[in-house]
Amino acid sequence: MIEIKNISKSFNGRQILFGIDGVFEKGKTSLVIGASGTGKSVLLKCMLDLVKPEEGQVLYDGRRFLLQEEEDKKDVRRDMGVLFQGGALFDSKTVYENVEFPLKMLTTMSESEKKDRVELCLQRVGLEGTGKLMPSEVSGGMKKRVGIARAIVMNPKYLFCDEPNSGLDPLTAIKIDELIKEITEEYNTTTVVITHDMNSVLSIGDYIMFLNKGRKLWEGDSQSILKTHIQELDEFVFSNHALRQLRG
Structure with missing residues (x-):
């Protein structure tokens, strides 16, 4: 399990993340979604300790990762697998x-x-x-x-995927989603996927966190995301014509 608590980050005086909390559970595919520029990738980099948040903590099965000495962090990093954007x-x-x-x-x-x-x-x-x-x-x-x-x-115990479907045709993207889901269940990993692909959200989203302008506006699963009536989330979800038809 991965817990993030009150993650805040700014660059050059511009606030990117505002006190993000969340829990990503073992054996489930967790998605962080939102439009471009909402802070998804920055949050991932904070979780991987590639950038340092001004506030907040990341816990890997109770281990306070950001506060550990570098030698101790290596033990956590050995438990990580990362699929970077573009491969x-x-x-x-x-x-x-x-x-x-x-x-x-x-x-x-x-x-x-x-x-x-x-x-x-x-x-x-x-x-x-x-x-x-x-x-x-x-x-x-x-x-x-x-x-x-x-x-x-x-x-790995923890699997991170940054925009795994970027640049792929729809059929290949579906196969990659299915593979990530299968591996999560087979290896019982804690899997975090950064994406803006609504097909991924609806097909493999056990847990979904929606970011908007650096804030967490909603969290839930693929069944409830179509029924939220939060304006910003609705605009993101139903920007796809086929999904607007699905909403009815």
Whole structure:
């Protein structure tokens, strides 16, 4: 479980986040949604300790992450898997080498152990037999799958996905959503997805946090989000014509 408490952040005197609280539960797919510029990615960076909030705390299963010494933070970071926006693969490394990278950096596994783990993760995301390919030789959807394989190779307790569907066609995006949901349940991870894709919200949103102008305006699940009648949330949700028809 991940808890965020009173997270506030500003840049150059401009307030980006205003006292954000939330609980992301184990084994559930939690989504942070909102329009561009609402603070979603800044919140993720605070949770990962990539930027320092002026106020607030992030707890990983009760561990006060932001207050820990750097050496202690490494233990938490080993439990994290991150799918960065765009995949963020190393262009000069093969698919296999990209997935293997965390194991080389953070473990003392033997070569045979690493090989078994990498091949297992590639198989899990449907990419068996692709290890020798370069990132330039695979599609956008496959790059996201490689990124997911790399994110889960350390068997993480916490999985973060930043805009996993950006740049993908609708059918591929649905497959990526399904894969994230399946992995969350299979590995019993605490999964946090940053997105503005309403298809993702309705299909895999066990818990949803809606940010607007740096404030949390609503939280709930995919069943209740269509019935809130909060103006800002309605404008975000029903900007899609098909969803307006669904609302009736």
